[in-house]
Amino acid sequence: MTRAARLLLTAFWTFVLASHAPCARAEGRVTVGSKAFPESWVLAEALAHVLRSEGVADVAHRNNLGGTEIVYQALRAGGVDVYPEYTGTIAQVILHRATSATLDEMRGALSKEGIGVSEPLGFNDSYALAVTPRVHERYRLETIGDLGRHPELRLGLTHEFLGRPDGWPGLVRHYGLSMPHVLGIQHELAYTALESGRIDVTDIYTTDAEIERLHLHVLRDDRGFFPRYEAVWLYRLDLERREPRALDAMRRLAGRIDEARMIRANARVVLGHRSYGEAADSLLAEALARGPQRSGAPGATMWGAMLRNTGQHVKLVLLSLLVAVLVGIPLGVLAARSAWLGSAILSVTGLLQTIPSLALLAALIPLFGIGVVPALIALFLYSLLPIVRNTYVGLTTLPSPLEEAAAGIGLSPRAQLFRVRLPMASPAIMAGIKTSAVINVGTATLAALIGAGGLGEPILSGIQLRQGSLILQGAVPAALLALLVQRLFDLVDRAAIPQGLRLPPPGR
Amino acid sequence: MADAAGIEIQDVLKTYDGVRAVDIDRLRVEPRSTLALIGPSGCGKSTLLRLVVGLLAPDRGTIRIDGTPMGPGSRLALQRRMGYVIQEGGLFPHLTARENVVLVARDLGWPEARIQARIQELLELTQIPPEILERFPTQISGGQRQRVALMRALLLDPDVLLMDEPFTALDPMIRSDLQRELKEVFDRLRKAVLFVTHDMAEAAFISGEIAIMNRGSILQRGSFRELVRNPATPFVTEFIRAQRPLEAPDQSPT
DSSP states (O other): OOOHHHHHHHHHHHHHHHHHHOOOOOEEEEEEESSSSHHHHHHHHHHHHHHHHHTSSSEEEEEEEHHHHHHHHEEEEEEEEEEEEHHHHIIIIIIIOOOOOOHHHHHHHTTTTTTTOOOOOOOOOOOEEEOOOOHHHHHTTOGGGGGOTTTTTTEEEOOHHOOOTSSHHHHHHHHHOOSSSSSEEHHHHHHHHHHHHOSSSEETTOOOHHHHHTTTTEEOTOOOSSOOOOOEEETTHHHHOOOOHHHHHHHTTTTTEEEEEEEEHHHHHHHHHHOOHHHHHHHHHHHHHOOOOOOOOOOOOHHHHHHHHHHHHHHHEEEEEEHHHHHHHHHHHHHHHHHHHHHHHHHHHHHHHHHHHHHHHHHHHHHSSSSHHHHHHHHHHHHHHHHHHHHHHHOOOHHHHHHHHHHHOOOHHHHHIIIHHHHHHHHHHHHHHHHHHHHHHHHHHGGGTTTSTTTHHHHHHHHHHHHHHHHHHHHHHHHHHHHHHHHHHHHHEEEEEEEEGGGGOOOO | TSSSEEEEEEEEEEETTTEEEEEEEEEEOOOEEEEEEEOOOOOOOOHHHHHHHHHHOSEEEEEETTTOOOSTHHHHHHTEEEEEEETTTTOOTTTTTHHHHHHHHHHHTEEETHHHHHHHHHHHTTTOOOOGGOOOOOGSHHHHHHHHHHHHHHTTOOOOEEEEETTTTTTTTHHHHHHHHHHHHHHHHHOOOEEEEHHHHHHHHHEEEEEEEEETTEEEEEOOHHHSSSSSSHHHHHHHTTOOOOOTTOOOOO
């Protein structure tokens, strides 16, 4: 575990950093980012198409970046050059200001970060409340204010809407509503609940494809509560110098995408099960009056995608686990040395475990960009605790006659550790590694949130698109992988745990 | 030679949370002699052994092994001049009996031939069938485990042997066999032996000299007969009486 381990570790990080480091921002290279929902994918893909057709050599689209915090950090760090965002979100989430902030105020504040805000694309994707035609007719609901007359209505609202000040809490105050039947529900599931009549009212985004499909009636915001969520591009200001054609492309799309076009584009993906590349093409055909184009990436087959995602997943799990083993066991040994050091090491590794994964990923992006490196580091940090703790416990709970023998028969400290204590602790250590590995297979699905791929990719997309088959393409291989890892480690146990410790206990 | 005592304990105090676990003015185990240390459980005899082996440091006082004071700097070297047989053997379950026996010699870098030769000598001395050595501790009987533990303690040919209630967990038949064997080994090897037990019959059989310990202190030291005839304190009488059905053994040495 000494020199060889250190060498291995150095080689590993050199390899990882060299192959995945956020590349130097070069001319002729633009990375478009998008969040993990269809509208964001379609818009980003549309911009990527325009850039390609304008002759920018190297255009990449990193989709499914986990949320505002992550994609914005990626933009600041340079892993992403441009992505679609909404003015209300910029004001609230990024700048922590009132949603009434003007575009110029936002530009002023963001320019200090090296970030620019484009002209609006032409549509407002705001929150609204919607009801089914049946409920609309029965209760004669036209405006949000009308809800107040029917406190018996059942509301299913998304958790985010329930929590945001520009969501339910503000709305209740603004309209003086008092609705006793309010439940939290996931956005895509809310439509299913609405359709089957389990709830009467839900919050929607005004460009959701389901509005058309379910013929939903959107309640008028007659007292002007909801702020505007104009779609704009957020981009790195250095693009102006590096790749001015990117700014041209944004200008060409300004004001060209209205609500009707965006709803249709969303519907093509969510309801028509078309790829977002195709949806982007159709959107551009409408917006720029241009003919259909060859879209960038050819559609991969299901098996090919599954194989690629599984391969990437295995790589993420194994590499992070390997480093966690190389670092975790020595940390456990160190922790077992002194009570002070032990409690310090165990507290820190325990603390790491409590950091929410999205927060950890967001914190890693400014340091390591997006993609494989921050994903590996996050997985590595989450893998540490079981390995460190089990090593520590294995080393400190030697039965007392054996402890006496280890320390009392004249063994050098080195031989005590390597010939007695570590082999004796090996079943506990192996159990810790196995726990880490299995947890890792699950946690690695989050890697897709920061563009590191893996089986989280089809799962995230499948949840957004409400396509069970797509979710299964990620979930089934992940489950099989977890079982495989379990089996694999049963074999590794035979090599790593001395034979004498695997014998049945003696009868007394 | 007289000052190069096997084990010499001088003015040693060890307390736990203010309670005296060991408080001994002077206790010597001469070279080539056996002392049986006896006392009820909790009397401090295990603590005393841990002090001698250097697993604990005394609050004050010195322990000398062959004249060298035990301390952090000398501990490892002194441990290699002592053979230590732990309660229930203390054999490591992940190693075979042979690997247990040669563990320290390997650590010291002994050549293989020297290790083999030494094992041959010890097999004869302890009368262990050679095939036993290839088994794991859980695969051999309690009696064999104790023989292997003795073998491990003797491998480096130490001057001093420490035995911490080695036969406690064994059934009486095997126990009496082992006691006889062990006594022969002691007689042949003539090392300084500190033999800790709570069984008076065993103490009297193994050794001509018995030291009775209670509450951390040595109450009396002498032959079994002396302890019976001239008990130093009421506790000595009581302790001996509590160990009935014991008659004064006829072969008790003087």
